[in-house]
Amino acid sequence: MNYRHAYHAGNFADVLKHALLVRLMRALHRKDRGLLLVDTHAGRGSYDLTQAAKGDTRARAPEWPEGIGRLWDRPDLPPAIADYVALVRAFDLARGNPGPGLRFYPGSPRLAGLVARPQDRLELWARHPEECAALRAEFAGGRRLAVHEADGYGALRACLPPPERRALVLIDPPFETADEWSRIAAALAEGRERFPSGTYAVWFPLTERSQAHLIEVMLHGVNSPTLVAELEIDPRARLRGCGVVMINPPWPFHSEAEGIVTFLAEALYRGAEAHGSVRWIVPE
Numbered sequence: 001m002n003y004r005h006a007y008h009a010g011n012f013a014d015v016l017k018h019a020l021l022v023r024l025m026r027a028l029h030r031k032d033r034g035l036l037l038v039d040t041h042a043g044r045g046s047y048d049l050t051q052a053a054k055g056d057t058r059a060r061a062p063e064w065p066e067g068i069g070r071l072w073d074r075p076d077l078p079p080a081i082a083d084y085v086a087l088v089r090a091f092d093l094a095r096g097n098p099g100p101g102l103r104f105y106p107g108s109p110r111l112a113g114l115v116a117r118p119q120d121r122l123e124l125w126a127r128h129p130e131e132c133a134a135l136r137a138e139f140a141g142g143r144r145l146a147v148h149e150a151d152g153y154g155a156l157r158a159c160l161p162p163p164e165r166r167a168l169v170l171i172d173p174p175f176e177t178a179d180e181w182s183r184i185a186a187a188l189a190e191g192r193e194r195f196p197s198g199t200y201a202v203w204f205p206l207t208e209r210s211q212a213h214l215i216e217v218m219l220h221g222v223n224s225p226t227l228v229a230e231l232e233i234d235p236r237a238r239l240r241g242c243g244v245v246m247i248n249p250p251w252p253f254h255s256e257a258e259g260i261v262t263f264l265a266e267a268l269y270r271g272a273e274a275h276g277s278v279r280w281i282v283p284e
Contacts, residue, residue, distance in 0.1 A: 009047035010064030010105040012268045013242040015071065016231050017172065017203045018111055019084040019260050020244050024168060024201060025115045026083070027250040034119035036162040038169040040152030040187070042109040042124040044131045045138035046091070049103055064105065070267055072102055080260050087114050108170060110138065113145070121145065123159045125152035153183050156191030160198065167198040175205055185218040192247070196224065199248045206232060206241035215245060219281060224248050226282040229257045234270035245281070254278060 008014065028035050049064050071077060071085050088106060091114065095104035106114065109124045116122060122145035126132040132149040139145055148155070156169060169191060173180055184202055191200065204215070219226060227249050232241030246253070261276035268274075 006047050006051065007060055008063050009107065010049060011067040012233055015067045015268065016242060016264060017244060018108060019081055020229060020257065021108055021170060021201065022084045022087065022111060022115055023080050023256055023260065024199065024249065025112065027253055028166065028168060028199065029117065033166055034121060034164040036121050036123065036159065036164050036167040037112045037116065038123045038155050038159050038167060039109045039112065040125050040155045040170065041172045041174065042126050042135055043107050044134035045107050045110045047105045047107060049105055066270065067268065068102060068105065078259055078263050080256055081263055087111060108172060109135065121164065123155060125150060125155045127151050153187045156187050156194065160191050160195040167195060169198055169200045172203040181214045181218050188218065197248065199246065199250065202245040204243055205239055206230065206243065207239055216281065222247060222282060224282060225284040226280065227254055227257065227278065228281055229261050229278045231261055231264055231276045233268050233274045235273050236271060251284065
């Protein structure tokens, strides 16, 4: 695997994914019973943004200033976005950054860990040995969690159904291979067969190669409520946008997702045609 998320940490795609992840967990926490969070492509868990622009062979332009950086000092953040930014700010401070600017950014497993309650549990999967070693170090000594160095698509077979009878599964693959959509579809089919009432969130890029039109194909046979949120910030860019498909989102998450996407389209745009949308693929 060549992908290293450190180069992209905190960019607009992270902002959408992580803002929705935090709100999904908050919504699921309306019930007291414990929740299992499965992160199939967890990465290393946290990122030092001073290192994020250092590529393997040459320096890279950092992506976070056009993502989380645009939100960092805004005084008009809506509550859902303010919640996410406050978690990032608290994490950055706890990691020892006293300055006003951002340095340390939490990945999805760390954000989930920050939101998790004592009765919740985390199952974190990372295939790349170096990334998994960093993930283990990130969560060393943590309770009610497990870190697996393995193909994350096997997580749904291994972790479902959970003893808690409640789960949020985040599938956030690198989309490096041509069969990524078919692998997601197979994992979702197996996961939903094992645990149909779980909440499933799948991040995807909007690029010429990503074949996002295959969402409906991926969801063939799904008859549970299914919502898709998309954010397009620059139609001229190679990565022009991204989206998140959510199966069994908690009620009434549609309106909250609309507020997040609408605000981010205005806050993060880079092209005149930037826009966001939230639509039902399978209605509630």
